Amino acid sequence: MAELTEDQRLIADTARAFALEKLRPNASRWEEEGLDRAVLEELAGLGFAGIYVREDVGGSGLSRLDAALIFEELSRGCIATAAFVSIHNMCSWMIDAFGSQEQRQAWLPKLTTMEKIASYCLTEPGSGSDAAGMRTTARKDDNANYTVNGSKAFISGAGFSDLYVLMCRTGEDGAKGVSTLLVENGAKGLSFGKAEDKMGWRAQPTAIVNFENCRVPAENRVGPEGDGFKYAMMGLDGGRLNIAACALGGAQDALDRALQYVKERKQFGKRIADFQNTQFTLADMETELSASRALLHLAARKLDAKAPDATKYCAMAKRFVTDAAFKVADQALQLHGGYGYLADYEVERIVRDLRVHRILEGTNEIMRVIISREMLKA
Numbered sequence: 001m002a003e004l005t006e007d008q009r010l011i012a013d014t015a016r017a018f019a020l021e022k023l024r025p026n027a028s029r030w031e032e033e034g035l036d037r038a039v040l041e042e043l044a045g046l047g048f049a050g051i052y053v054r055e056d057v058g059g060s061g062l063s064r065l066d067a068a069l070i071f072e073e074l075s076r077g078c079i080a081t082a083a084f085v086s087i088h089n090m091c092s093w094m095i096d097a098f099g100s101q102e103q104r105q106a107w108l109p110k111l112t113t114m115e116k117i118a119s120y121c122l123t124e125p126g127s128g129s130d131a132a133g134m135r136t137t138a139r140k141d142d143n144a145n146y147t148v149n150g151s152k153a154f155i156s157g158a159g160f161s162d163l164y165v166l167m168c169r170t171g172e173d174g175a176k177g178v179s180t181l182l183v184e185n186g187a188k189g190l191s192f193g194k195a196e197d198k199m200g201w202r203a204q205p206t207a208i209v210n211f212e213n214c215r216v217p218a219e220n221r222v223g224p225e226g227d228g229f230k231y232a233m234m235g236l237d238g239g240r241l242n243i244a245a246c247a248l249g250g251a252q253d254a255l256d257r258a259l260q261y262v263k264e265r266k267q268f269g270k271r272i273a274d275f276q277n278t279q280f281t282l283a284d285m286e287t288e289l290s291a292s293r294a295l296l297h298l299a300a301r302k303l304d305a306k307a308p309d310a311t312k313y314c315a316m317a318k319r320f321v322t323d324a325a326f327k328v329a330d331q332a333l334q335l336h337g338g339y340g341y342l343a344d345y346e347v348e349r350i351v352r353d354l355r356v357h358r359i360l361e362g363t364n365e366i367m368r369v370i371i372s373r374e375m376l377k378a
């Protein structure tokens, strides 16, 4: 990480120390017990809950590159917790960037301390990749309120979070008819489905969020009507970097564990590390992760600089890093032999956790759609 500043190294070291002390020893237990709210608040105390939110409302005012460093390190401790906090950061940024002064003041001082937690509600049962095909509607009954009807699927933090950043239809079909509303937990007509039983990210709850004649004050709309899809997509540029950074940290943890294991385990009178196949596999794993880190940092710098090709680079980083990270984690499991398949060694948890990084915040096929669209447009 030679290209980083002194401050950035300090930020990464702080996140790493927290991850090793507070997250890593508990990651497996949290699969059974769920997220630890006290640990989330501690993490917020380090400035990691509003990383790129402005400082007047308690944010850290840092860059996307800083966020990538933080999420890589946190994920070396617990992928599910780090990824959950990354979604919270995406929501907080959307309110900071597009919300009114009143909305910023009302929510961000609490979101940046994680006294309140936010979820991002875009996907629906019938519209995933085709997010602009959403059918959840918000009708303005009078000037003071919207009535929301519909369902959002796969929502991370559903039932656990205090605030739901909802993308819903207030106008015409397609992306231009979408607005963003802030819906508080406890709102009449808001309910949650059963917790989904998942392959990975088991420490955090995922469920359907239902809106049944749910009344939302019109003052909770973020920005003008019709701008919601744009906000959702801009949020995802940074979100994808964070999801990639979390994948990278998880894979680095798996590689670190494999490196230690192959030096201890012996077969045929030799350490597993003494077989050339092991050495070549380790070399490839290290190379894949270094290339991933370089592309991730380049994409983050592009987003920080508001470069015109930032969206393409965010999609390239998300696609490349999450695929490479999953492969590296699987190779780490293979180097552990049968022990890699046992929960006690924790590599199987990393593999399970990293699988979803290739699916959410836009599947890796959708990343290819975005990348090639930009290429052909040029």
Ligand SMILES: Cc1cc2nc3c(=O)[nH]c(=O)nc-3n(C[C@H](O)[C@H](O)[C@H](O)COP(=O)(O)OP(=O)(O)OC[C@H]3O[C@@H](n4cnc5c(N)ncnc54)[C@H](O)[C@@H]3O)c2cc1C
Pocket (backbone or CB within 6 Å): 087, 119, 120, 121, 122, 123, 127, 128, 129, 130, 153, 154, 155, 156, 157, 198, 201, 206, 356, 359, 360, 361, 362, 363, 364, 365, 366, 369
């Ligand atoms: C654990 C978990 C947590 C999640 N958290 C959230 C959350 O907090 N908030 C939220 O809004 N969403 C969340 N999601 C939803 C996630 O973003 C979607 O699952 C994802 O966008 C894919 O949508 P889908 O599942 O409907 O798949 P589909 O869109 O039905 O895709 C099915 C398959 O078809 C492929 N495909 C679709 N369209 C194309 C195309 N044009 N070209 C090529 N291939 C295509 C896809 O790549 C995929 O392989 C979460 C999902 C999971 C699993």
